[in-house]
Amino acid sequence: MSANMNGNGTENGSTVEHYVDPAPFNPATTEDLTAEQERFYQASQWQIMWWKFKRHKVAVWSGVVLILFYLCVPFAEQIAPYTPNTRDSLHLYAPPQPLHLFHEGKFVGPFVYGMKSEVDMVNLKWVFTDDKTKVQKLRFFCRGVNYRFWNLFTADFHLVCPAEGGTLFLLGTDRLGRDQLSGLIYGARLSLTVGLVGVAISIVLGLFFGGIAGYFGGIADNLIQRLIEIMRSLPELPLWMALSAALPVTWAPVWIYFGLTIILGLLDWPGLARAVRSKLLSLREEEYARAAVLMGAKPGRVITRHLLPGFTSHIIASATLSIPSMILGETALSFLNLGLRRPSVSWGVLLNEAQNISVVTVYPWLMAPVIPIIIVVLAFNFLGDGLRDAADPYK
Amino acid sequence: MLQYIARRILAMIPTLFVISFLTFFIIELPAGDYISNQIAALKSTGESSSVAKLEFLRKEFALDRPFFERYLIWVGVWPGPHGFDGLIQGNWGWSFEFDKPVSDVVGPTLPLTVLLNFATILFVYIVSFPIGIYSATRQYSWGDYGFTLLGYFGLAVPNFLLGLILLYLFNRWFGLSVGGLMAPEYIDQPWSLNKGLSILAHMIVPTIVIGTSGTAAMIRRLRANLLDELHKQYVTTGRAKGLSERKLLTKYPLRMALNPFIADIGSLIPSMVSGSVIVSVVLNLPTVGPVLLSALQSQDQFLSGFILLFVAVLTLFGMLVSDLLLAVLDPRIRLGGRASS
Numbered sequence: 001m002s003a004n005m006n007g008n009g010t011e012n013g014s015t016v017e018h019y020v021d022p023a024p025f026n027p028a029t030t031e032d033l034t035a036e037q038e039r040f041y042q043a044s045q046w047q048i049m050w051w052k053f054k055r056h057k058v059a060v061w062s063g064v065v066l067i068l069f070y071l072c073v074p075f076a077e078q079i080a081p082y083t084p085n086t087r088d089s090l091h092l093y094a095p096p097q098p099l100h101l102f103h104e105g106k107f108v109g110p111f112v113y114g115m116k117s118e119v120d121m122v123n124l125k126w127v128f129t130d131d132k133t134k135v136q137k138l139r140f141f142c143r144g145v146n147y148r149f150w151n152l153f154t155a156d157f158h159l160v161c162p163a164e165g166g167t168l169f170l171l172g173t174d175r176l177g178r179d180q181l182s183g184l185i186y187g188a189r190l191s192l193t194v195g196l197v198g199v200a201i202s203i204v205l206g207l208f209f210g211g212i213a214g215y216f217g218g219i220a221d222n223l224i225q226r227l228i229e230i231m232r233s234l235p236e237l238p239l240w241m242a243l244s245a246a247l248p249v250t251w252a253p254v255w256i257y258f259g260l261t262i263i264l265g266l267l268d269w270p271g272l273a274r275a276v277r278s279k280l281l282s283l284r285e286e287e288y289a290r291a292a293v294l295m296g297a298k299p300g301r302v303i304t305r306h307l308l309p310g311f312t313s314h315i316i317a318s319a320t321l322s323i324p325s326m327i328l329g330e331t332a333l334s335f336l337n338l339g340l341r342r343p344s345v346s347w348g349v350l351l352n353e354a355q356n357i358s359v360v361t362v363y364p365w366l367m368a369p370v371i372p373i374i375i376v377v378l379a380f381n382f383l384g385d386g387l388r389d390a391a392d393p394y395k
Numbered sequence: 396m397l398q399y400i401a402r403r404i405l406a407m408i409p410t411l412f413v414i415s416f417l418t419f420f421i422i423e424l425p426a427g428d429y430i431s432n433q434i435a436a437l438k439s440t441g442e443s444s445s446v447a448k449l450e451f452l453r454k455e456f457a458l459d460r461p462f463f464e465r466y467l468i469w470v471g472v473w474p475g476p477h478g479f480d481g482l483i484q485g486n487w488g489w490s491f492e493f494d495k496p497v498s499d500v501v502g503p504t505l506p507l508t509v510l511l512n513f514a515t516i517l518f519v520y521i522v523s524f525p526i527g528i529y530s531a532t533r534q535y536s537w538g539d540y541g542f543t544l545l546g547y548f549g550l551a552v553p554n555f556l557l558g559l560i561l562l563y564l565f566n567r568w569f570g571l572s573v574g575g576l577m578a579p580e581y582i583d584q585p586w587s588l589n590k591g592l593s594i595l596a597h598m599i600v601p602t603i604v605i606g607t608s609g610t611a612a613m614i615r616r617l618r619a620n621l622l623d624e625l626h627k628q629y630v631t632t633g634r635a636k637g638l639s640e641r642k643l644l645t646k647y648p649l650r651m652a653l654n655p656f657i658a659d660i661g662s663l664i665p666s667m668v669s670g671s672v673i674v675s676v677v678l679n680l681p682t683v684g685p686v687l688l689s690a691l692q693s694q695d696q697f698l699s700g701f702i703l704l705f706v707a708v709l710t711l712f713g714m715l716v717s718d719l720l721l722a723v724l725d726p727r728i729r730l731g732g733r734a735s736s
Contacts, residue, residue: 230413232662233714235706237669238687239421242703245691246424328553332673335555336688354559355677361566370556378551 049313052390059386062379069376072188077147078159080182081168084345086145088167088177091115093363094128096172096180103135111137114166125362136166172365174353180368183350187369190346192376194261194330195323201265202272203319209269210276211303215284221277228270236267240329244338253344260339264326275318279311313391321384324377331373347373399722399729407711412470414707415482419466422700428458429491429694456489456697469700482704488697492690497701501683505705507594508671508682511605512709514598515667516660518606519613526610527617527656532644534622542614549611554670558604558677565600601678605670609663617656624648657721664713668706 040048054060072079088094097112114134120127144161148154162168171180213224243263247256283289284307292306333339334348335355342349347369353359354366427435434449453459457468457475467473469488471481480486487497530539552560577597581590624630625648633643675684683702690699722729 230410233410233665233707233710234414234417235665235668235672235710238672238703238706241672241687241691242421242699243424245694245699246421248426324551331553332555336673336676338688338691351556351559357559357562357566360559360563364563364567367559367563370560373556374552377553378547381547381551 045313049390053386056386056389058382059389062382062386065375065379066383069188069372069379070192072185073192076186076189077149077155078157080179080185081158081160081162082145082179082182083147084178084183084186085343086178086182088173088179090117090177091128091167091169091173092126092177093175094126094167094169094173094177095363096365097167097169099170108135109137111135111163112166112168112170134166136163136168138168139163171368172363174350174366175359180350180365183345184347184369184372186345187347187350188372190257190340190344191327191330191348191373194257194264194346195326195380197258197261198264198268198326198329199319199323201262202268202322203315205265205269206272206276207315208273210273211280213273214277214280215299215303215307217281224273224277228274231267231270234267236325237329237332239267240264240333241336241338244333253340256340257344260330260333261326264329268322268326271322272315272318275314276311279314280307283307283310313387317384317387317391320380320387323384324380327373327376327380331369396722396729400719403715403718403722407715410711411708414711415470415704416466418700418703418707419469422696422703423462423465425694428453428696430456430458432694469697482701487701490690490695490698492693492695492698497698500698501686501702501705504681504683504686507680508684508705509709511598511601511675511680511682512664512668512671512713514602515606515609515671516664516713518602519609519663519667520660522606523610523613523617524656527614528621528644528649530614530618531621531625531652546611546614549607552607554604554608555673555677557607558601558674561600561604562678601671601674601680604678605667605674608670609667612663613656613659616659617652620652620655621648624651654721654725657717657724661714661717664717665710668710668713672706 043051077083094115094117097115099110099112101107101110103111113130113132114136115128116131117126117128119125139161140159142158142161143156144158146154146156160168169179169181171184173179174183209224209228213221240263243266244260247259247263251259280303289302289306292302297305330339330346331348331351334341334346335351337352340346340349350369351367354369360366430449430453434446434453437446437449455476457465460468464473467481468475469481471479471483471486473479473481475481482488487501489495490497490500493500526542530542533539577590577593581587581593584590627648630643630648633647634640638646671682672684672687674680675682676688679685683705687699687702687706689695690702
């Protein structure tokens with residue numbers, strides 16, 4: 001800055017006498033930083049990203065929604081009023097029970113009406129009607145159906161339970177009288193984590209291949225580029241279908257779950273690898289990376305210590321954007337009977353019941369899993385957009 | 396141009412080999428094969444009379460050979476039990492499940508699959524092009540916001556769920572079955588004008604269902620590309636020189652933005668073919684989708700292998716077309732090899 005000003009002085013000044021300010025130069029006087037700017041320049045990269053992310057209101061709210069959804073993962077047992085495989089043989093295909101607050105003009109708090117059931121002999125199905133005489137008040141922080149918490153110990157504490165002897169099917173029941181809402185809450189456990197584990201796998205693969213291609217270049221780069229191109233030109237879903245059809249039916253549900261996540265991650269890495277590669281290619285040319293190489297750092301160290309921090313934020317952003325496709329992949333596969341199966345519960349497994357259109361027409365509440373799926377996918381998309389915008393905070 | 400086309404097609408050959416190998420590898424992943432599973436089932440029931448016949452069939456289809464040999468025989472570059480007789484020679488294999496040649500099983504579904512995918516791509520182009528231009532030129536208008544919101548939903552609602560919802564709503568509101576690709580009375584009928592019209596009418600819903608997410612993505616991209624161009628200085632210069640808005644738009648920025656618009660279709664095709672497979676299952680369309688599902692479930696390996704290869708080749712072909720279109724549009728690509736971006 002000061003050098004420039006001196007330069008200006010000499011330029012138009014062969015006639016003017018050369019002037020030098022005797023006072024010591026203080027940069028603070030020329031570059032007047034406001035308190036806000038000061039804060040900005042002092043902040044770390046991650047802090048600036050956080051500030052930038054916070055301005056993206058939709059993304060922040062999507063994050064909040066996702067956190068709420070993810071609370072179902074550890075605490076499904078407590079949140080759900082039933083367990084997903086509790087059968088109520090008296091309420092097969094029971095419709096959703098709407099929540100009421102007022103009974104005959106009087107406030108009673110949240111309650112549902114009991115259900116009367118009779119057989120419709122023409123259509124051969126149960127017909128359920130509200131029994132206005134039975135007011136079943138919900139109980140909160142209560143003891144209800146037994147469950148094994150994380151498969152460790154048996155407990156019966158629930159956030160909300162049906163009234164004693166009553167029912168609480170807020171989203172109806174399926175063909176075996178299993179509560180849909182409880183199914184959704186338990187299903188979140190598998191549906192929501194499938195994406196995370198799958199993305200973790202695809203990040204590892206993407207970093208590995210992208211790292212090799214971007215850092216070493218040459219033949220390795222060429223080969224991996226071709227591989228990425230081929231992988232990207234393949235239609236994902238048919239391959240997912242073929243791979244998950246190859247999972248042995250005899251496997252335990254846990255293994256099927258892990259097999260599925262690996263399959264989902266296995267085909268998803270090319271996009272990430274490509275991003276890693278192009279970022280590495282540009283970062284590799286930076287002076288600090290050169291310096292590290294000249295000082296004798298090994299490739300592994302240069303990549304992980306010097307280059308990786310430069311694009312961690314980008315990886316997080318693009319990983320967030322690829323989670324929804326995995327969630328949808330799992331849903332599609334389970335929907336087609338190729339993925340998870342009962343007794344595992346995921347949103348796709350629940351949707352499996354809705355495969356037959358004639359059943360869905362009569363019992364539309366079987367399509368309930370569609371709602372959380374759409375909300376979660378939308379939220380991940382918004383969150384990913386926000387993260388991507390924030391990933392380059394200096395722009 | 397001819398040279399470019401030739402080079403582009405030649406480049407496809409190694410890709411095809413890699414893809415066919417991957418496909419074969421995947422369908423061979425499950426333990427055993429269709430026939431040996433049947434033999435095991437027969438042996439477990441104590442019935443061994445037809446085992447000999449099945450053993451003979453295994454030899455007949457070269458299932459007793461090592462993996463690489465089987466692959467080469469399947470492709471047709473290695474002599475099998477009946478000499479060179481594989482995909483290259485036009486023999487698509489045998490479907491054990493249907494007890495018919497694969498070509499007979501999938502034959503009628505192939506043209507419909509191609510037609511459906513072609514219609515979807517056409518739909519995506521036709522819808523996203525004007526909307527993308529509208530959104531970009533009237534940025535932050537109500538229309539723009541509306542389409543952006545719609546686009547987000549289009550991206551978020553998975554196509555098979557959209558199919559399910561539409562199926563339900565149509566059934567509910569109009570008592571109409573949107574499943575199938577033609578009215579029931581035309582199934583197994585010879586081709587006629589009415590049959591064609593019926594197919595066209597039934598194509599509307601699947602096309603929309605499969606194309607929505609692609610359309611949403613294309614609108615977003617065209618809008619972004621066009622906005623980038625519209626903010627460049629040559630647009631201001633053109634405007635300052637008195638070009639009419641319309642001419643200004645179509646003459647310069649639109650042409651620049653068109654390039655990535657066409658290139659992107661290449662990356663959309665795989666997801667669209669994916670979508671058509673699962674939507675076909677949901678909407679019960681007679682394309683390769685439902686056949687693939689049942690073939691995978693019964694481990695009918697040659698059938699599923701052929702279909703996997705077919706959809707992969709379909710996407711490759713789509714990408715080829717998009718590349719050629721791009722070359723027609725942009726002399727830099729035609730003359731200078733691959734685009735650098």
